[in-house]
Amino acid sequence: MxxxxxxxxxxxxxxxxxxxxxxxxxxxxxxxxxxxxxxxxxxxxxxxxxxxxxxxxxxxxxxxxxxxxxxxxxxxxxxxxxxxxxxxxxxxxxxxxxxxxxxxxxxxxxxxxxxxxxxxxxxxxxxxxxxxxxxxxxxxxxxxxxxxxxxxxxxxxxxxxxxxxxxxxxxxxxxxxxxxxxxxxxxxxxxxxxxxxxxxxxxxxxxxxxxxxxxxxxxxxxxxxxxxxxxxxxxxxxxxxxxxxxxxxxxxxxxSCESTDLFVYADSDGLFEPMAELGEEVENGQLAGLLHSVDKPHSAPEEIYFRRDGLIVCKRHLALANRGDCLFGLLEDASASPPSGAK
Known part of the structure; x- marks a missing residue:
């Protein structure tokens, strides 16, 4: 030892x-x-x-x-x-x-x-x-x-x-x-x-x-x-x-998960209402969720969109979200074998 x-x-x-x-x-x-x-x-x-x-x-x-x-x-x-x-x-x-x-x-x-x-x-x-x-x-x-x-x-x-x-x-x-x-x-x-x-x-x-x-x-x-x-x-x-x-x-x-665009983050604080579910195949530009402001309940919720096609592999479990919290993570299909010398 x-x-x-x-x-x-x-x-x-x-x-x-x-x-x-x-x-x-x-x-x-x-x-x-x-x-x-x-x-x-x-x-x-x-x-x-x-x-x-x-x-x-x-x-x-x-x-x-x-x-x-x-x-x-x-x-x-x-x-x-x-x-x-x-x-x-x-x-x-x-x-x-x-x-x-x-x-x-x-x-x-x-x-x-x-x-x-x-x-x-x-x-x-x-x-x-x-x-x-x-x-x-x-x-x-x-x-x-x-x-x-x-x-x-x-x-x-x-x-x-x-x-x-x-x-x-x-x-x-x-x-x-x-x-x-x-x-x-x-x-x-x-x-x-x-x-x-x-x-x-x-x-x-x-x-x-x-x-x-x-x-x-x-x-x-x-x-x-x-x-x-x-x-x-x-x-x-x-x-x-x-x-x-x-x-x-x-x-x-x-x-594969080689791009930050495969992750969706909250850009403000609020209550997160997901509009897609775990395991769902989604498309670039599709509505991902809504963020409802608890400080301004009279205001329309912020709309959040996916920026890439992919499969939802993880989703935020908590409804209360702060700016910078991860809301979704996507994976996309890779080639049949890993790239040569990947590290």
Whole structure:
């Protein structure tokens, strides 16, 4: 284990068997000068073989992945594993306990602070542990998300493109095995850019499957089932499981999201009335929604329009919106294979 991390655990990643404990995130507060916060962890190992790191709870108000990985952790036993599986269903435990996207300790978004800092804030210490301890061991990382409190998502997955055609072919096959209906390759330029987990994994050459499986800070059963079944299929595919009780994956539609025009934002404050629904195919110039001003209820609502053809993959869950809030996200069809050398 890296000597620079401040997080510690009784789990020995080199020991065979099933170990259940927690990572200990050091914290010093008014009422606990030398305390720590538990981050539940499960490690299964049986001899030599590949290592899979399974994460959920990066954002605390996203639940499908958390429950899916809990189910995976309960059913796996060392005897049916070849290699190693490390499961952290609530990697950002402070945010999970608070039911928030960001940590209540430092107001940080875990997927915006990679590679983190050993002597940083609580969230930076978690990111540093993943970067310095877990990623060097991993042959595959599965990072399960959903839209949280503010968004509803269709089940989809994305990968950061590799440097070669061979890497991209492998990533595409991993997406197909996981089995989401929609999948996209990203160049890493959007969202958190180089501060995300896939960006931190890139120097190690570790593939990261990131999935969006629901939203609204509630539980979509199809999302938690996909989290469980898709993860089991991936463990079988990379050789950790000889078999798994999961149905064959559905076909994957390869999509793209390379333009900011595919996102629709509120340009003023108000109550958001959507005029299109999740999963709907929309056209450039189509009415997307209305924003009703609570300050000027007598005024006509602001009309918002789509600026691109596409499929609605996410939609704002909350009615109250502020200027700059994302109201819709679209995907458009991509070519049958990822671009050469996509990164």
């Amino acid at each position: 890296s000597g620079s991390t401040r997080i510690w655990s009784t789990i020995d990643y080199e020991r065979n068997g099933k170990q259940v404990d927690c990572l200990r995130l050091p914290i010093s507060t008014d009422t606990s000068a030398y305390g720590w916060i538990p981050i539940p962890a499960i490690c299964l190992k049986n001899g030599d073989g590949p290592t899979a790191v399974l994460l959920a709870g990066t954002h605390g108000d996203e639940y499908e992945g958390q429950i899916g990985l809990m189910r995976v952790a309960r059913q796996l036993a060392p005897d049916n594993v070849r290699g190693r599986v490390i499961i952290l269903p609530s990697i950002n435990f402070p945010a999970v306990k608070a039911g928030r996207r960001v940590s209540p300790i430092d107001e940080a978004n875990l997927n915006r602070v990679y590679p983190g800092r050993a002597h940083g804030t609580a969230t930076e210490m978690i990111a540093h542990y993943v970067s310095e301890v877990l990623l060097p061991m991993a042959d595959l990382v599965v990072d399960l998300h959903s839209g949280g409190r503010s968004l509803d998502y269709m089940p989809c997955a994305l990968v950061r493109g590799g440097k070669t055609d061979l890497e991209n072919d492998n990533l595409l096959e991993l997406l197909r095995v996981f089995g989401v209906p929609l999948a996209e390759f990203t160049n890493g330029a959007g969202g958190g850019g180089n501060t995300t987990l896939p960006a931190a994994a890139a120097p190690f050459g570790v593939p990261v499957i990131t999935a969006e499986l629901g939203g609204g800070a509630t539980l979509r059963r199809y999302g938690s089932a996909l989290a469980e079944q898709g993860t089991l299929r991936l463990l079988k595919y990379i050789g950790i499981l000889a078999s798994c009780d999961a149905p064959d994956p559905e076909p994957v539609r390869l999509m």
